[in-house]
Amino acid sequence: MFDRVADRVVVSEMADSARAEAAAAARRLAAIAELVTRHADGPADRAYWSCDNWDAIAAQVAAALNVSHGLASSQMYLAMALRDRLPAVAALFAEGTLSLRLVSAIAWHTALIKDPGALREVDAVLASAARQFGPLSQAKTAQAIDAIVDRYDPAALRRTRAGARGREVVIAPDDNNDGTATLWGSLLATDGAVLDRRLAEMAHHVCDADPRTIAQRRADALGTLAAGGVRLTCACSTTGCPAAADADPRAAAVMIHVITDAATLTAQPDPHTSGEEPARPITPGTSVREALDPDPETPETRLPAAFLTSGAMVPASRVAELIAGGATIRRVNAFADAGPEPGYRPSASLQRFxxxxxxxxxxxxxxxxxxxxxxxxxxxxxxxxxxxxxxKCLCRKHHLLKTFWTGPGGWRDRQHPDGTITWTSPSGHTYTTRPGSRLLFPSLCLPTAQLPLAATADRPLGHRGATMPTRSRTRQQDRAHRINAERALNAGRVAERNQPPPF
Structure with missing residues (x-):
């Protein structure tokens, strides 16, 4: 694409593409804002629904962009902020002058401004100064925006909440498909000290023949604590080890569903997942792959991996460890020739399938x-x-959406025997979703039975004994409450600034 082109041309193409990307993002957000504006005033009673009018719009945005419901909602908030609160900043964004990252930061740091006059002033000043924010780091950009907000509305500064209020523990999914999850967060100092001490004690409880490093033992000990265990099971193979346990507490405490091929059940635990990484001498005949991955590959490690129902991949050797620790094995019935079950609630076997x-x-x-x-x-x-x-599986939000926002002008869905779902949105667009196991375990997606493919809108809803859960206050009231609560954090600082100078 760039063969025989000078570096100057390549760099210019990077800059031009960045401006085009920003302008395209601005058009996307403008379209989102238009959709929200057209349908923002829904029926008054639905403002108190758990799945309210905002959620109904977010569902259309999420389907069109193929993003999660939460991300679609945040895009809607940003789009409306640019349209209604920051028109000068939005104009520069539409030109491609400002990046999406910068306008997102501006919208976030100005969200607490309530006075329209102050907001107009801040918008104008930010628009004239925002061109200079580009080369700044993210932290310095935030400081520059806050300095302008502080000048016109000091009560609207985004204050960093107290550390205790911001404590959380986050477990990230297995994005690298290496069979591990990432954990980070913050605890109260006292809880952190207790946890650190407890993990250290459990890590040293096993015998000296345990092949794991101290760091690996601490990680496994946390899993044991989560499963309700109090002692870390020793991983040595020594007969009569005093630290051995009859069963790993993680095998029976909390139920998780792991889907795997039958061949995986005979896999052996991988001895190379614990201990220090083995050293491999580099010789003239050593390939690059062998140098980067010194662990020998065995037939067991080449088996198809298993998958949690959350989508994370689990190595076959880890499944073998769970089975050895007492995990229950159940064969999933494919229901290829099964007839309808009586009653509304599916059997446990059908739910599992x-x-x-x-x-x-x-x-x-x-x-x-x-x-x-x-x-x-x-x-x-x-x-x-x-x-x-x-x-089919639907999360609670989309289950409510499908149930209560259906019919003419709502969502419609058709299901096919192989589990494929065709959705029709209120705007008439169609979206097709297929079972997550289609590429991993295609035998689970074999056609089960040909049923009448009537859309839900073609069937009377009838009385299903269900009502929409409601909110204690509307989304708009809840947002206003949060803004007032955050502004109140600045009350002491504003009062101090408004005091007359000392004599």
């Missing part, structure tokens, strides 16, 4: 794990049977 087949919520763009979703009848029961060809 649906969750293993779908793996996530089946709404476009949603990746909520199947284990935390509802089982939905595509054609409402009793007009639609309790059968795999009529059941």
């Amino acid at each position: 649906i969750r293993c087949r779908d793996m996530t919520c089946r709404f476009p763009g949603c990746d909520r794990p199947a284990e935390s979703t509802d089982i939905d009848h595509t054609i409402p029961y009793p007009y639609g049977p309790t059968h795999p060809s009529n059941l």
Whole structure:
């Protein structure tokens, strides 16, 4: 693409593409703002619905952009801030002068300004000064924006909450498919000291023949604590080890669903996941792959991996460890020739099949794990049977959306025997979602039965004994409450600034 082109041309192309990218993002957000503006005034009673009018709009945005519901909602807030609160900044953004990262920072740091006059002043000043923010770091950009906000509305400064209020523990999914999850967060200092001491004690409880390093033992000890255990099971193979346990507490304390091929069940634990990384001498005949990965590959490590219903990958050797620790094995019935089940609630076996087949919520763009979703009848029961060809996983938000925002002008869905779902949005766009196991375990997606493919809008809803959960206050009231609460954090500082100078 850039063969025989000078570096100057390549760098210029980078800058031009960045401006085009910003302008395209501005058009996307402008379209989102237009959709929100057109449908913002929904029925008054639905403002108190748990799945309210804002959620109904967010569902369309999420499906169109193939993003999660939460990300779609945040895009809507940003789009409306640029349209209604920061028109001068939005104009520069539309030209490609400002980046999406910068306008997002501006919208966030000005969100607490309530006075329209102050907001107009801040918007104008930021628009004239924002060109200079580009080369600054993210922290320095925030400081520059806060300095301008402080000049016109000191009560609107985003104050960093007290560390105690900001404590959290985050467990990130397995993005690298290496069988591990990433954990980070902040605790109260006292809790941190207790946890550190407890992990150290458990790490040193095993015998000297345990192949794991201290760091690996501490990580495994945290999993044991989460499972309700108090002692770390020794990983040595010594007969009569005093630190050995009859069963690993992690095998039975909390249920997780792991989907795998039958061949994986005979895999052996991988001895190379614990201990120090083995050293391998580099010789003239050593390949690059061998140098980077000195662990020998065995037939067991080449087995198909298993997957949690949350989507994370688990090595076959880890499944073997869970089985050796006492994990229960259940064969998933494929329901290829099964007929409808009586009653509304699917059997445990059928629920297990649906969750293993779908793996996530089946709404476009949603990746909520199947284990935390509802089982939905595509054609409402009793007009639609309790059968795999009529059941799918939907998270609670999208289950409510499909149930209460359906019919003419709402969402419609059709399900096919292989689990494929065709969604039709209120705007008439169609989106197709397929079971998460389609590429991993295609046998779970074999056609189960051909049912009438009538859309939900073609069937009367009937009385299903369910009502929409409601909020104690509307989304708008809740947002105003949060803004007032954050502004109140600055009350002492504003009062101090407003005192007359000392004589």
